[in-house]
Amino acid sequence: MDAILQDLRYGLRMLLKNPGFAAVAVLALALGIGANTAIFSVVNAVLLRPLPFPDPDRLTMVVSVNPAKGFPKFPASPPDFIDWRAQSRVFEEMAAVDGAPYNLSEGTEPERLNGSRVSASFLGVVGVKPVLGRDFLPEEDREGAEPVVLIGHGLWTRRFGSDPGIVGRTIALNGKRRTVVGVLPQGYTFPNRSEVWTPIAFDHDELSGRGAHYLHVFARLKPGTTLEAAQVEMDTIAERLRKQYPDSNTGWGTLVSPLSEMMVGKIRPALMVLLGAVCFVLLIACANVANLLLARATERQKEVAIRLALGAGRLRLVRQLLTESAILGLLGGLGGLVLALWGTDLLVAAGGDNLPRFREVSVDGRVLLFTLGLSLVTGLFFGVVPALQASRPDLNETLKEGGRGGTSGPGRHRLRSALAIGEIALALVLLVGAGLMFRSFQRLLSVDPGFRPDHLLTLDVALPETKYPDGARQTVFLRQALERLGALPGVVSAAAATTVPLAGGVISYSFSIDGQPEQPPSNRSSARYDAVGGDFFRAMGIGILRGRGLLDSDVAGGPRVAVISSGMAHKYFPGENPIGRLIRIDNDHERAPREIVGIVADVKHSSLDGEAAPHVYEPLAQAPSTWLTFVLRATVEPMSLATAARQAVLAIDREQPVSEMKTGEALVSDSVTQPRLAMILLSVFAAVALLLAAVGTYGVVAYSVSQRTHEFGVRMALGAGRREVLGLVVRQGLVLAAAGVVLGLLVAAGATRLLAGLLFGISPTDPITYGLVAVILTFVALLACVVPARRATLVDPMTALRCE
Amino acid sequence: MTANGRAMIHLEGVTKVFYTDEVETHALATIQLEIKKGEYVSIAGPSGCGKSTLLSLLGLLDSPTDGKYWLDGKQVADLSLSDRARIRNLQIGFIFQSFNLIGDLTVFENVELPLTYRGMKAADRRQRANDALERVGMAHRARHLPSQLSGGQQQRVAVARAVAGSPLILLADEPTGNLDSKSGEAVMELLRELHRGGATLCMVTHDPRYARHADRTIHLFDGRIVEESAATAAS
Ligand SMILES: Nc1ncnc2c1ncn2[C@@H]1O[C@H](COP(=O)(O)OP(=O)(O)OP(=O)(O)O)[C@@H](O)[C@H]1O
Ligand SMILES: [Mg+2]
Secondary structure (H helix, E strand, C coil): CHHHHHHHHHHHHHHHHCHHHHHHHHHHHHHHHHHHHHHHHHHHHHHHCCCCCCCHHHEEEEEEEEHHHCEEEECECHHHHHHHHHHCCCEEEEEEEEECCEEECCCCCCEEECEEEECCCHHHHHCCCCCEECCCCHHHHCCCCCCEEEECHHHHHHHHCCCHHHCCCEEEECCEEEEEEEECCCCCCCCCCCCEEEECCCCHHHHHCCCCCCEEEEEEECCCCCHHHHHHHHHHHHHHHHHHCHHHHCCCEEEEEEHHHHHHCCCHHHHHHHHHHHHHHHHHHHHHHHHHHHHHHHHCHHHHHHHHHCCCCHHHHHHHHHHHHHHHHHHHHHHHHHHHHHHHHHHHHHHCCCCCCHHHCCCCHHHHHHHHHHHHHHHHHHHHHHHHHHCCCCHHHHHHHHHHCCCCCHHHHHHHHHHHHHHHHHHHHHHHHHHHHHHHHHHHHCCCCCCCCCCEEEEEEECCCCCCCCHHHHHHHHHHHHHHHHHCCCEEEEEEECCCCCCCCCCEEEEEECCCCCCCHHHCCEEEEEEEEECHHHHHCCCEEEECCCCCCCCCCCCCEEEEEHHHHHHHCCCCCCCCCEEEECCCCCCCEEEEEEEECCCCCCCCCCCCCCEEEEECCCCCCCEEEEEEEECCCHHHHHHHHHHHHHHHCCCCCCEEEEEHHHHHHHCCHHHHHHHHHHHHHHHHHHHHHHHHHHHHHHHHHHHCHHHHHHHHHCCCCHHHHHHHHHHHHHHHHHHHHHHHHHHHHHHHHHHHHHCCCCCCCCHHHHHHHHHHHHHHHHHHHHHHHHHHHCCCHHHHHHCC | CCCCCCEEEEEEEEEEEEEECCEEEEEEEEEEEEEECCCEEEEECCCCCCHHHHHHHHCCCCCCCEEEEEECCEECCCCCHHHHHHHHHHHEEEECCCCCCCCCCCHHHHHHHHHHCCCCCHHHHHHHHHHHHHHHCCHHHCCCCHHHCCHHHHHHHHHHHHHHCCCCEEEEECCCCCCCHHHHHHHHHHHHHHHHCCCEEEEECCCHHHHCCCCEEEEEECCEEEEEEECCCCC
């Protein structure tokens, strides 16, 4: 213990004696460890930390799958859900959820709330209990039950001043009064970032529509039951349903998967790539510090020799040197922690709303432990080779070289050179990765979404069915809203749709075309669907390719019409003219035929990187909806219309909130949050890597120049000029760079394969990226040689030859 | 006073002052010196008297604080760094006390080195380097590294390097200082042989035995030439 304290004291003194060295080393390590800590805290929150529910391992989602139709994960239909729940034995509880926005009209300002309609068993499934009041009763999710609601802690404090008397009171949601039966714990918003939960009750229509898939089904496995056993049982049930309801269920199966996987499975590959990237950054930092330590080991040979002469054992000496590097590691870790705290704040701000579980990212005990462990391991890792080297000064060799009057060249610095080459190679891999992500992201942004996102404002309105129970009333609201919104100064045209592109909402329906062979419902093709009102295509900037758009004259009671996308025309009317043909859409029971009156351009509805799916549109006037997204084509900055638009809606209905106000550009950019964040992070890490590699190369070359002063003196005495000396140094830098670049390119060719899934429109072996990066790295390595090379030319041969 | 046409080296009023940390060291004071083509001059004097300083001025490794220097009839005291490097390369051959071979280069590459700075063709370089190694009797060790040679052998290689470029003058600073007497004798014999072959030679030495071989010995004391003596036993 005493010895360790002494080692610590001495180690600190040695570091303070050489503050420049210590500062560079600590900074390099802080960058490496900071990047690792930041990314690890994300991985920890998103992938490692169990979901914040009791026994999260037993939480699953059950989804419908239809591989033939290309639905790997699809919501369930109400009748399927009812059958699953009745027939399965492996689950303790099963619950269905449907996202439902609610308009809260209490007090002054109406407010739109995220909400969920859930089975009464839902809280039992996730294992959450109200902090106030009670859970739903089993009978409360039946038709005709008393209207009740559970509210979130946030809403309770925000709107009701944390009044404990809230339980038992009624609040107006979507124009209907519901009794608050409980308040859920603080921070609980699952699913859909909900603030209100209401019981889901299925009416007769819903219970007979096996083709309507919209329920998210959560289930808790019985203790001791495996996922595989659950899957086997659900397969049997699905098989039974296929036989029993061939019309609707042919081709449909089920998949049981862990809830955590469903929530974060999509982001895992990107996080793994980033974790690999920061690992590289740390390796580079370690190589840098090891290089510094090696240089110092040479300087300290004399001290070490004296210690050895005084009888210090080699082990004792190595321990002393390792204590020093452990101190460096810990200081670096401390710096890294500061960087990480700051970095995670930025990360949460950048990804919080659009990426799963990002709100939970924080530096917790596990992250701290990770950082501490990483700092110590790092300290040992970069310290052990220099310590072993230093503790074994080859006096014989040193004396011999000195005695013979030879000069030491690069040969003696093979290890240091190898480290620099490694750094350059790793930096190159990161740069290639970042370059690929950058180019991929550029391609993603240059994708034509099919509509014009500039000068566009979108806003959501969800009409409560209590107040707008029928199509006629909904249509009146729509017409008034379009009139008022369209009349706002700065608005060119106003329109509405059930969903707009890239906003997250997607509706699909199966359909059939008259004159083509009739299929049972389960075999019908399906297409994206939207009902639109106003001059939707013009407002959105979606081109009409043939025929006409949907007009105000397409009214309820008039001839039913539809417009299809160009992709749909090509796929389902190959070589034919779709205009005038009749299409039947499975969104109503009559399956009334609509005449196709126009063809519009394809739109990337769900994501920029996906294919534009076939899309069918019909007039809102003929298929009214309570869910409306208004779009305003503006001549002014779209967000400047926000207040006026809100007021225009309030002027029609004082209790009607609007939500999700977004510009068209925000729709596009929010839809690429994940690739953007991955690209930015990878670029930052690559930049740090490049900097560290440049510093590392500089260190090696500068050290070697200082060691070769005598040699340069000799050469100059023999007539070497500035150019020759410069050439010598630059050649050394070039050799390092070339070796590092070649090695890096080989590694990159393999490593970037892991990136393939994250890239869009660019190959992981894109030669332009590789070439550019190789050039940049070589250039930077040469830049790192400039200062040492200049110093070499300033060597005074007289002085150099004198002091040997 | 103009440069003597036949003088290889002509110094006039050359002084050298070193300024370090507010201390002025007058290493050389008003040196007058002439060395003729084909002459063998030795420089002697106690330690610190300025011998090495004088030699590095002669070799254009340093420039005088004051005074004039004609090398082969050309004023060279105020040349630029790169011109001086060129002259060193073409007209001067150095032999150092501690050999100063480059450890990472082979014997052959060391000898070839000054020639590469002239941009000479590889074939010519090979020819010249081999000739020079032949002359010092080290051709058979051409592929060796300096560390694999004895001190005397290393110094012979250094001599080969100095003569490979056929310089106007050979400057040697205590070439036997790091050698045992036998190896030292061999190196001195080599230099005498070069002198007999017509080389101009200027050598610093402490050893009166070797100074005897010179045509003339210049005695320095405290930065001044205090005596010039003709050789007692010139060859
Ligand atoms: N670069 C320098 N800076 C300062 N003083 C110097 C420098 N070079 C030489 N001197 C000083 O000039 C004087 C002459 O040095 P010089 O090396 O020429 O002596 P020397 O005659 O060669 O001695 P030795 O026989 O010991 O080699 C000495 O006092 C020395 O300290
Ligand atoms: Mg001397």
